[in-house]
Amino acid sequence: MWGSEGGEDQINAASDFVWPMQEVVTRYCFGETWTREGLSRKARSMVTLGILVAQGRPHELKVHVRGALANGVSKEEIGEVLRHAMVYCGIPRGVEAFRSASEVLKELGLD
Structure with missing residues (x-):
């Protein structure tokens, strides 16, 4: 949605505390869901x-x-x-x- 740089910025900015949430968002929301064919x-x-x-x-x-x-x-x-x-x-x-x-x-x- 924001391009690879936007995603990388979110990943790089994640603290140890936030990382588990960011991983879920990155992997499942923007990775698996937003990249599906069909829509x-x-x-x-x-x-x-x-x-x-x-x-x-x-x-x-x-x-x-x-x-x-x-x-x-x-x-x-x-x-x-x-x-x-x-x-x-x-x-x-x-x-x-x-x-x-x-x-x-x-x-x-x-x-």
Whole structure:
């Protein structure tokens, strides 16, 4: 999602305490899951955004908005995913998701 350098940065920055968690994330999440055939990275990013709205995870949503943009998801598509998720997950979670995504888009000069 962030390229090999982004993954390597996460691995290199992991302390002894954090390493076991980072290994799971690197191996299973981004290794085995994100590299599977069947869904494009763009589709996986869009699904992930919806799931993070449902879970109410604004920090992770911000991280994955950046990843979604890197995976070819447009600003407009991000908005559509968030609106769609808001209907099924609830207005407060949708509002929080839009606030988080707007922060990232503004930081990147896209809002």
